Amino acid sequence: MVKACCVMDPEAARTARESLDLAFHMSNILDTGLDRHTLSVLVALCDLGLNPEALAAVVKELQREPPPSTPFSSSSSQVP
Numbered sequence: 626m627v628k629a630c631c632v633m634d635p636e637a638a639r640t641a642r643e644s645l646d647l648a649f650h651m652s653n654i655l656d657t658g659l660d661r662h663t664l665s666v667l668v669a670l671c672d673l674g675l676n677p678e679a680l681a682a683v684v685k686e687l688q689r690e691p692p693p694s695t696p697f698s699s700s701s702s703q704v705p
Contacts, residue, residue: 644668658688 633641645665652659659667667684671677 657684659684 645661645668648668649659649661649664652664667680670680
């Protein structure tokens, strides 16, 4: 059985896809570094009422953090 909350009108789905395409195009022009999936999650969070400026601040902070290092990737951790 398909839940009604998960079924989208084909026209609404097309409009949503076009809107995401436009947002992704603007994101690329602004060189945000966001992929399409991340952008769609951020748009969905805004649709749920989260503050877009707060989300932008979180994204900027996460982009500034260095990626976690893996303990086994360095050759200095090998025993001679």
